[in-house]
Amino acid sequence: MSEALHLVCPHCHAVNRVPAARLGENPACGQCRQPLFTAQPLELDAPHFDRHIGRNDIPVLVDFWAPWCGPCRMMAPAFAQAASMLEPQFRVAKLDTEAHQAIAARHAIRSIPTLALFRGGREIARQAGAMAAADIVRWARSHVG
Ligand code: ZN
Numbered sequence: 001m002s003e004a005l006h007l008v009c010p011h012c013h014a015v016n017r018v019p020a021a022r023l024g025e026n027p028a029c030g031q032c033r034q035p036l037f038t039a040q041p042l043e044l045d046a047p048h049f050d051r052h053i054g055r056n057d058i059p060v061l062v063d064f065w066a067p068w069c070g071p072c073r074m075m076a077p078a079f080a081q082a083a084s085m086l087e088p089q090f091r092v093a094k095l096d097t098e099a100h101q102a103i104a105a106r107h108a109i110r111s112i113p114t115l116a117l118f119r120g121g122r123e124i125a126r127q128a129g130a131m132a133a134a135d136i137v138r139w140a141r142s143h144v145g
Contacts, residue, residue, distance in 0.1 A: 003019070003020040004017045004018065004019055004020065005017070005018050005019075005020050005023065005057040005058060006055055006056060006057045007027070007036050007056060007057070007058065007091075008048075008051055008052045008055050008056050008091070009029040009031065009032060009034070009036055010036070010037075010038060010042040010091075011029060011032050011034045012029060012031050012032040012034075013048050013051055013052075014029060014030070014031035014032065015051075015055050016029055016030050016031075016036060018036070023058075023088045023089070024088060027088075036088070037087045037088045039083060039084035039087055040080060040083055040084075041063065041079055041080055041083045041092045041093055041094045042091065042092065042093040042094070043093070043094055043096070044062070044093045044094065044095045044100075045099075045100065046100050046102070046103060049095065049100070049103050052091065052093060053118045053121055054121040056091050057120075058088070058089060058090055058091055059089075059090050059091070059117055059118065059119045059124075059140070059143075059144050060090070060091045060092075060093060060117070060118045060119075061082075061086065061090050061091070061092050061093065061115065061116075061117050061118075061136075061140050062093050062094065062095055062115070062116050062117075062118065063075070063079050063093070063094045063095070063113055063114075063115055064094075064095050064097050064104060064107070064109045064112055064113065064114045064115075064116065065094060065095070065096065065097065065112050065113050066096060066097050066098040066112055067096065067098060068098065069112050069113065071112075071113060071129075071130040072112055072113045072130070074130060075113055075130040075131065078130075078131065078132050078133040078136060079092070079094070079133070079136060081133035082133045082136035082137050082140070085133065085137045086136075086137055086140055086141075089144075090140060090144075097109055097112055107123070110128075111128045111129075112128075113128070113129065113130055114126060114127070114128045115127045115128075115131070115136065115139070115140075117140055117143050117144075119144065124143055124144075125139075125143040127139055
């Protein structure tokens with residue numbers, strides 16, 4: 001019997017149910033038909049942040065960043081590379097803390113970049129400072145059994 005996972009579509013934000021065994025088969029959204037994984041970090045915004053954090057059954061890795069932050073911009077290619085390595089076991093996303101200050105404040109983001117890992121709507125790990133792609137991947141996997 002295959003366990004079904006809830007996955008929030010990165011395009012239309014519909015909640016999909018995907019059998020865990022088919023996670024690696026490039027699943028498409030039942031609503032908008034676009035791929036549920038794009039090997040790119042998903043740019044979260046205020047209306048959809050809680051939905052992705054709370055409704056995904058896979059862990060969600062979020063890069064809290066800002067456009068004015070040099071280390072954040074330097075880490076962006078590494079984070080995109082990490083996304084392609086972590087999907088589909090993880091949803092990889094970014095939040096612009098300049099554009100969405102209320103969310104950053106709610107999560108007590110004190111420095112950027114900060115990576116936070118969420119599972120089941122709850123933050124399970126956090127790491128401040130820029131990291132290389134391999135280190136991001138290793139760090140994220142080390143917190144998910
Ligand atoms: Zn969709």
